[in-house]
Amino acid sequence: MADDVKDTLPPPPSSHSREGPGELKHNAIGFLDALVIGINSTSPAYSLAAVIGSVVALVGVYAPGVVLASFVPMLLIASAFFYLNRVDQDCGTTFSWVTRAMGPWAGWFGGWAIMMTGVLVVGSLADVAVGFGLLTVGLDSWASNDFVRQLLAVLVILVMTAICVIGTEASAHVQNVLILAQVASLLAFAVVAVHRVYAGTSSLGGVEPQIGWLNPLGAGGGALTAGLLLGVFMYWGWESAVNLTEEVKNSASAPGRAGIWSTVILLGTYLSVTIAVVAFAGPAYLAENASEEEFIFASLAGQVLGGWDWLVLLAVSTSALASTQTTIIPASRTGLSMARRGALPAALARIHPRFHTPHVSTWAVAIVAIVWYLVVSQISENALLDSLTALSLLIAFYYALTGIACAVYYRRHLTESVRNFLLIGVGPVIGAVLLLWLLVESVIDMSDPANSYSGVSWFGLGPPLVIGIFIVVVGLLIMFARRLTSDGFWHERPGVCDPDLARGTGSRSGTGPGTGAGADRNGSGGP
Template sequence: MSEPAAQPQLKQGAIGFVDALVIGLASTSPAYSLAAVVGAVVALVGVYAPGVFLASFIPMLLIASAFYYLNRADQDCGTTFSWVTRAMGPWVGWLGGWAIAMTGVLVIGSLADVGVRFGLLALQLDGLADNTFVVRTLTVLLIIAMTAVCVIGTEFSAKLQNGLIIAQVGALLVFAGIALVKGLAGDGVEGGGLTPSLSWLNPFGAGGGALTGGLLLGVFIYWGWESAVNLTEETQDSESTPGKAAIVSTVVLLVTYLGVTIAILSYFGTAFLADRSGEEETIFATLATEVMGPWDWVLLLAVSTSAIASTQTTILPASRTGLSMARRHAMPASLARISPRFRTPDVSTWVVAAIAIAWYLVVNLISENALFDSLTALSLLIAFYYSLTGIACAVFHRRQLTRSVKDFFLIGVGPVIGSLLLIWLLVESIGDLADPANSYSGVSWFGVGPPLVIGIGIFLVGVVFMVVWRFTDARFWAEKTTTVERLQADIAAGRTGAAVEDPAP
């Protein structure tokens, strides 16, 4: 009798460090992220916006350190789901995986929508950009196209991202250079022409209340760098390359955000930006026209390519998380299918896209503001699973923390501090989002703001799904917590299945 055919696996070694770095950068969508928050942050803290972005970078770097050390111990494309399960148990781990998957579902449609709108504006097709039916149709087609790219192969995805990131960052640098030169020459808008100062890097310059609001927005613009780690099983030298790419990407983002924000402040000043803090979808179009005149399409194209690139790279972590959860029996088994031809998780990738399209269309039927409110709810899910990851790092490596001062701070204290900062921001965010006045729609759902209802609603749906699946298939919930030392011993002995119980206290 012939041996049963081996199940197809993800393609190992498909991408290298540069590809992983580019995917991490593209997932954050730098141009789109700046367009989404720069006006609001300046409205809150004025010229201290660069300082807020600097302060927001600190918890991201600390959590990136947690991703680096956790990936060294466990190269699982489910990242937070797998690590939190091993360190803190299946219930908490499942919720971490759910949060990652749902952030993708919430944002994919919005990213594609921005990519379409700014692409049409860059082509001088303003009439089509204002046509709701055209934009939504093209948005759905773009999601389908980017999903197909993800399914065709990780190598193809990486090559596409390399081109998109060059176009995006190049356009941002051109815009920032022109804005800075004109601003320093006194050719900025009325109230602009400011001379950059080191004091702009002081996050406390505008006071505590403004800093809190700014940090909540600042964390959003860094979110997504960990996509490089979700591709760990498909990356060369998977033990170290994905984690290094994640850390380096956060540093590159910091430099980009500081440089562009300082240039914008120099040219426009604070009043111009603060007055347009509610124009997230169009503010970069306005800035581009003011700075670059007939060449404004360069920046518009940057925002478009930024959003398109992020549409694709946001699908990747959600689909890999679904794959990881399914092969551990925490989700339906069909999500664990890997295409024999392309060696990518085709079923989970298309499922993520289908849910994202449905969410985009249904929420838009409620109102365009409801879609923006769903994006605001992202801050709750992001802070939740990032903070879980930081704590899991210290718990998982708890026996290693006393071996050296370096381990104590980089593996234990640093990630925990990052988690505590994010938990604080999570609590502050819940308080802010409870006020309907802080939502895009400005209406009340059940007495609180729509973003809080959406965030809590998604969490509760996850809890219900988790409990139902627990009674449908209990195998995942048989997993026990472990430590990095015990896991490595199990791997060496060939016991690479579920996490095993750690009998020692």
């Protein structure tokens, strides 16, 4: 059995070797670049703009507490990503890890969920980037023209995809510029808003911040649940840093640390801006304007900054623009990892001979995302928002799957220390349970058509749930089709992590592309 397990779970590529013709470019970026990409993938300015009105409408002044509570499962799952990446530096992340811990069927569906999140959200992000960009330069009539906005959004997707293909370094350089624009604009907004509250010059119903706002239970359980569902969307995306693991220096530790620090920095950003928004506008104003969704910032920007309101509009535009690019990364790298293991067609595993990026997988994700965006947009703008709501199902699913996989893969090492037990076992499992609870709550909520943006019934259910079911059914069909046409991947058996790698004392060998950490060297392939 030991030999069989070793055959199906080969060792990872050496981070010190020169990449071959079919490998991603090793050591292309460093920790800070990965950190920036992780932060930008969450699209912080856009995420805040998209949900702040709805969160305040649900929980009032306790919105900062919901932001804080939403951070807890994200940090716990980020810990799972760190420890799993330490023993398996595979750009497929969840797909590879879940396959090794729980078998190919669960792993395949985890990878499929990641790829579909990219398909669902890329078009919407590009649309927001274009819309706010046009508002920034005063072209309001263009922003309200569906044809112009959709045409420019498609062009944005094509340009950002090309940057992803040209190279990871190029992607990092673009992200470094965009993150500066975001952070500077958001901090300017928060500082000015809080200053005006204490100076008594708020033009709305401003109230001074209070420590009690950080209590997530202040608004009651039902409101907290709904707020946490929105919080999952706010934090989602930080793991893009880990999807670049094969291209980051110090790949065993840097990508995982970048993921963890991304969530911490996001917490600080989200808390400061949420407190500023609630303090300046007051809960009454935000509740009345919750239906404005992402344009709530456009309304508040003029109130807070006056003639400098373009700074906030620019922040949201650059935020969505950055995330348009970075969201393609996890989807394309997951497609690459799945293809080179035989879980998807081999064409998706092709690496560009010059740029050493997964060009076929990257363009495939972009094209499918464009088609999805254009088709759903023709139904209605609300239908596009419903497809974004369906994201919470996929996000909660693959995050929870990763948390469980961490505890399962490390199961023989959890009792070696209190640190292992808490950070590798208990923490990720608690994070997974919280997300599974949110997943169930999401399904219940989405089953009622009245809770959707469209407010219409699709087959007696809410459109977001129908979209989620559609993605699951398509995934099942493709998975079974691959099982019939390919063989090797489906015979991989679950294992446990190498004890030396688990303790951080093992050496990694092997240079083949697409390989990951082996099973226990002593042949422990089963539970």
